[in-house]
Amino acid sequence: MAQEIKDNDERDDAVVENNRREVERAASQGPDEISDREIEARAKRALDGDREQGIRRSAARDHDDRKYHDRGDRNGGGSNRALIGLGLGLATAGAAAFFFAKSREDDIGDGPLLSDAPDHVLRGKALQKARNTEPGTALVGRTVTVNKPKQELYAVWRDFTRFPEFMDNVRQITKIDEQRSEWLIEAPAGATVQVRTRIVEDEPGNTIAWVSEPDSQIETAGRVEFADAPPGRGTYVRLVMRYTPPAGTLGRMVAKVMQREPQVQARRDLNRFKSLMETGEIATNASPSGRKSESPTEARV
């Protein structure tokens, strides 16, 4: 609050200072157009301790002055406009400084995170403070409610070979043993990548977590959690993935444009999983259209 008042004072000072300069300039410019007495009176008004009134009066005076300046423009007038511009600029700068200071006040402190929200929705400095953050990795996640008991959902998810049914970019999964699977994943621009994963956490009915093995083409880690929704509403299913985007942030942006970005994938994959579990099929808009390139049995995006 104190800061705010101080900033306002600075801004007002700037305006008054402007008015003073303006008056001086007017005095030096057009003695034959404005009487000395008028200049004195204006200077007194502008420098008046009562700033608000001074501003209001000087605004009225600017209006009065326009008729002089319409004539004066021909011989180098218009400086008044520049001054108004300068005043506005200073006011803007003052406002910017004020909001900058304000936003710094809004910054979180050094204490623990307060929000009862999962890491993948944190932003700004809070994200940097998130548990488990590793530089260079991206964290994405999504939660959906599925109208089924969690044990049933867990059982389907635990069988990784079913992923291609609802994960759009997973072409095939081969089971190596109870813990390890070989994934064939579609990447942007028609490429494929192979990933071998190992289950590192498996709590029946609650959690499955997996990480890529060191010899995989990309580094990735996934975790799915099943939690009871409010009574009668099924299960909250949360998929969280951590990965190292190929080609860093730029690569991530490219992937986003190609709709192969993991955040988009996670959202759609979970929607399909929900659809499959609740209705026994995955909704598709496959139907006829007047577009020659399309088949009535293929989904259109």
Next chain:
Amino acid sequence: MRALTWHGRHDVRVDTVPDPEIVNPRDAIIKVTSTAICGSDLHLYDAYIPTLRAGDVLGHEFMGEVVEVGSKSTLKKGQRVVVPFTISCGQCFFCEKQQFSACDNSNPAETSDASEALMGHSMGAAFGYAHLTGGYAGGQAEYVRVPYSDVGPLVVPDGLEDDQVLFLSDILPTGYQGAFNADIEPGDTVAVWGCGPVGLFAIQSAFLLGAHRVIAIDHYPNRLKLAKEKGADILDYREVNVLDALKEMTGGIGPDAVIDCVGMESHGMAIDNVVDTVKAHTFLGTDRPHALRQMIIACRKGGKVSIPGVYGGFVDKFPIGALMEKGLQVKSGQTHMQRWMKPLLEHIQKGEIDTTWFISHHAPLEQAAEMYRHWHDEQNTYTKIVLKPEMAKSAQSTPSAARVIEPA
């Protein structure tokens, strides 16, 4: 097959497109016997709804015969069904709450992103509308693929004509839910903006739900006359100041409930509507909510606002002050079709709801493009158009024998 496809603003054509096929186990294929052009099809025709693509098959009011079923469909070949315009899975949280139009599964994962970004949550799907609502092919066609056919379509009992039950596909339940959402109490005066088919059904439904009086507002004499035939008092907004008229007709109190059967393309030369029109045409705005603004000002203190009319984007100059200070209740939404279809079918069977008196034209599907033009340009004469794929191609569309309207 032949189908009506959209190609751009005011450009629809009857094209030959591939036949639909069974894709999912719960699907069925319907051979269309009757399909209507809806007022909300005009929002597509006028290109007011984003995410429609050239080549999309339109139409969401249709009925017909089951000709093919998937392994998990509960329908049988040969059954006559009327199909709700919304697509609902029947098994998600929303469907179980009977909020069918909010279905969480029908809008495919690929198309639901857009509405989630725009509105915060993905919308349920519908036939023959934009890709915001799933991008499913519509019913102004010879055949339609109907997903979740065990939940949506209603089998029509013998002895009922197509025209009697066709509007169970959208406008009758929509008008009924519009009136239902107005929470009508005994003694209530209900004002209905728009005397198109949804408005006309809202009027009948309001009386059915116990309204003391219904006042209908429009500017097409024939549509007003249709409203009067069902017992409404009518206001032509070209003749009266609607706000003054409503206040005077309700002893200064204002209508207890107001129903918006107009939606995003208000007519009239009110100054706010002219501004909205300019904005819509210059891509600075989306919806033209003049009627909605007016009805919020008209509604009595503590009254009820029901919005079955379609809106799609963002509006400004919305009278939020009046809404809050007068303590209005607002209910809205696409129709929860499966909730109303069966009870309304009973009303039709008992003769309590008239579903045919406002049909003005029957025409073959082949003439659909021409019919869209009439529907758009001659709203006074064309009060409802039913397309018949089986009707001879050369048949002249004829004003239906049921009613030849005299000038009001």
